[in-house]
Amino acid sequence: MTSVAVIGAGPYGLSIAAYLHDYGVNTRVFGIPLDTWRSHMPAGMLLKSDGFASNVYDPKSAGTLAEYCRERGIPYHETDIPVPLDVFSDYAMDFQRRFVPGLEEVLVTSLTRNGNCFLLKLTDGQEVLADRVVCAVGISHFAALPTELAGLPPELASHAYDHHELTRFADRHVTVIGAGASAVDTAVLLSDNGATVSLVARSNVVKFGGKPEPRGLWEKLRSPSSGVGPGLRNWLCEAMPSLFRFLPGNLRLRLIRSHLGPKSPWHMKARFDAGVSTHLGREIVSAREVDGRVELDLGGETLTTDHVLAATGYYPDLARLAFLSDDLRRSVRSHARMPMVSRSFESSVPGLYFVGPAAVNTFGPLMRFMVGAEYVAPRISHHLAQGAPAIRSRRRRWLVR
Incomplete structure (x- = not known):
């Protein structure tokens, strides 16, 4: 048994695991590390995100891309030098080895409820009980083919x-x-x-987009920079994503489709x-x-x-998560087939959480970018760490029964 199971080993899953490890929460992480980046993006690609927004996150900011490049003499700039895919992949793998060394390179084939816990079945035949489960699957299940x-x-x-x-x-x-x-x-x-x-x-x-140019104070105030992109709307997406869920449903969908268009x-x-x-x-x-x-x-x-x-993008349809049992899928409140979550990323199924692209209908466009992990990881890990003692007590009572 484990307190928290994290499904997924991309920037969100690794960042959350690094924070939970710092809190001392008993955590197991399942997935192929950086699989989307290493196996499903074209070799030779340059990242769209700037260098300062291309990090995996840990509580002490000790594992940044800038530090990785500095130590190895790799050219780096916060905004002016595009990040090559292979540099980012090597950096993120180094982060995983340093901060999430216990990662288990297996996939989850089934997730069901089991009393007060969740039962995970893995490709290596293991069965794991977890008090809470974080789905950090990125885009891996959501490719949209015309x-x-x-x-x-x-x-x-x-x-x-x-x-x-x-x-x-x-x-x-x-x-x-x-x-x-x-x-x-x-x-x-x-x-x-x-x-x-x-x-x-x-x-x-x-x-x-335009080539980065030096900007004066007025330009910076009028069009602030962010990890999502320049401009006030992008800055709001990064600075205040928790407000997005209060917008009417149709407006949320329109913003998801249109904001930061092609x-x-x-x-x-x-x-x-x-x-x-x-x-x-x-x-x-x-x-x-x-x-x-x-x-x-x-x-x-x-x-x-x-x-x-x-190259027609991704749609976080809950039905595409084949490892979810029918019972869990029916129990998760959704809108336009996307899961809806609380301010702590918890779904309507207590103990089941969704982050990253799967949470875009609640927290907006920020969830489509790896920089969103900087917002998600400290918040969800703090929430999970606070609940750990109560969960353990409830689990013991259930096992006694």
């Missing part, structure tokens, strides 16, 4: 989440769907790896323009297999391609 592509076999259509190495697409024509940072990154890296790349997007323009970092524009052709203002009407290739109907235009790669 329905128009659903009938195509995986060798012809896939989601960006399915790929790390893109060398397999050399000398092939690949069509990327989307206009956000993931679509631009994937398209550029496909081109770098020898593919012929087209990008299809509903928007009429692919947007890029936009890529400035440093990707030249590479994108040089290597990617575009079909903008277009939607996929239908897609069908023709002689081993894909024929896309774009509404008045037909595009034939070897592979369609959808």
Whole structure:
């Protein structure tokens, strides 16, 4: 038995575990460390987040990316030097070894209620009882594939989440769907790896951010910086995420969809323009297999391609968490299929918590960024540490029965 089980070993799961360890809470962490970053993001990618917002967090701020780079002579700047994916992955793995050495590299296959506790079944055959469970699964279950592509076999259509190495697409024509940072990154890296790349997007323009420039006091006051991005709205998302849950449901959904819309970092524009052709203002009407290739109907235009790669984002649908029992899933209060949680990230099932993208409908766009772990980890760990003695007492009474 354990007091807290953390499902997931990305920036949120590792940060929460580091804080709980500091509190002395009996914690077990399950997951493949940094699996999304190491296996499901394109090799060679540069992070969209600035250096100062690309950390995994511990209570004493002893494991920052800046310190990691300084010790190893790796170029680093808070805002002006993009962070390479491999640098971040190596840094986060180093953080895991230092602050969460007891991580168990197994997956949770089943989570059910068991009296006053939760029963977790793991891929290695273990069964673990936990007083409380934190779901920190990131985006790993939530890839959103357009329905128009659903009938195509995986060798012809896939989601960006399915790929790390893109060398397999050399000398092939690949069509990327989307206009956000993931679509631009994937398209550029496909081109770098020898593919012929087209990008299809509903928007009429692919947007890029501006290059960081020195700013005066007035500019900083008018458009404050944050880990989410520049501007007052972004600053509010990071500084006051607890207010988001008080907004009407339809407004929350609109903000989740529209705030921080598709936009890529400035440093990707030249590479994108040089290597990617575009079909903008277009939607996929239908897609069908023709002689081993894909024929896309774009509404008045037909595009034939070897592979369609959808960089169409993620939707934290509670039903996609296959390890949850039907009983738990039905018991979790949700809105638009997303779990709703308290100010302490606890769901309507006592002892079951959701953080990161799964909590976006309660805490807003901040939960889509790793910098959100800086807000989540100290708050949820303090809450869990406070409840630990009472939980242990209740568990003992239940075991006696």
